[in-house]
Amino acid sequence: MTRILILDNTIINVDNEIDATNLLSQGAWEMPQADVKRLFGNLANTASNSNCSITKLPEGGYNIVFNKPSDETLLQEAKENKLNEIRVKRDEALESGLIYKEHTFQTREKDKLNINGAVTNLILDMQSNSNTITEIIWIDINDERVVFTPQEFLNFASMVAYHTQEITFKANAIKEKIEQANSKEELDLITWENE
Incomplete structure (x- = not known):
């Protein structure tokens, strides 16, 4: 299971608990798995700053902008x-x-x-x-x-x-x-x- 964490506007794909815990301790926030599945499906491991940006909205939810590849x-x-x-x-x-x-x-x-x-x-x-x-x-x-x-x-x-x-x-x-x-x-x- 790929987890998506964002630290200082950098998207990080994590597939183990140690990395996730370390990033969370540094102030990263994690997108809930239900949202990861809904937004990325089986392509969560491909999410990166080169193809999208994710911003957490204060009122809840996310602003995701997918970048068109050059x-x-x-x-x-x-x-x-x-x-x-x-x-x-x-x-x-x-x-x-x-x-x-x-x-x-x-x-x-x-x-x-x-x-x-x-x-x-x-x-x-x-x-x-x-x-x-x-x-x-x-x-x-x-x-x-x-x-x-x-x-x-x-x-x-x-x-x-x-x-x-x-x-x-x-x-x-x-x-x-x-x-x-x-x-x-x-x-x-x-x-x-x-x-």
Whole structure:
């Protein structure tokens, strides 16, 4: 439960008894919980001097003035929302898999670690001139076994790395566009699909 206390015209959200007692001892006054619920609903924890001012009226009640967020604040919030949207799209793309030789392979982080481990073993085998690895069997997204020659597997691993790099670069380019946007309208035109 969030309690709203006002000390010297400063709105303070408190969620523990120790802070509330301390503020009250300094001369703060507390808005009754019924009024907090009625006026702020579930958003009591967001009440602050940046978005409203609260004055206790001598005859009882309160004068609450909600400040309209500045255009810059609204733009920053819209940018943050757009960045979160792009992060989700990036993560979905990174984990959506990769088609190679008519098979779809998973490309989650753990899959890429496994691929890198197999590449390391393969390279060590090649460098030692033992060449004991003549084929690599990998499982596709449908649990079908796919046989690779060492060179095919290196090509596959290279494609996975390139796939990851392209998605990451795309996300970074979109992030730069978002940061440079000067209006909500500009932000609305920026989508994962359009880039």
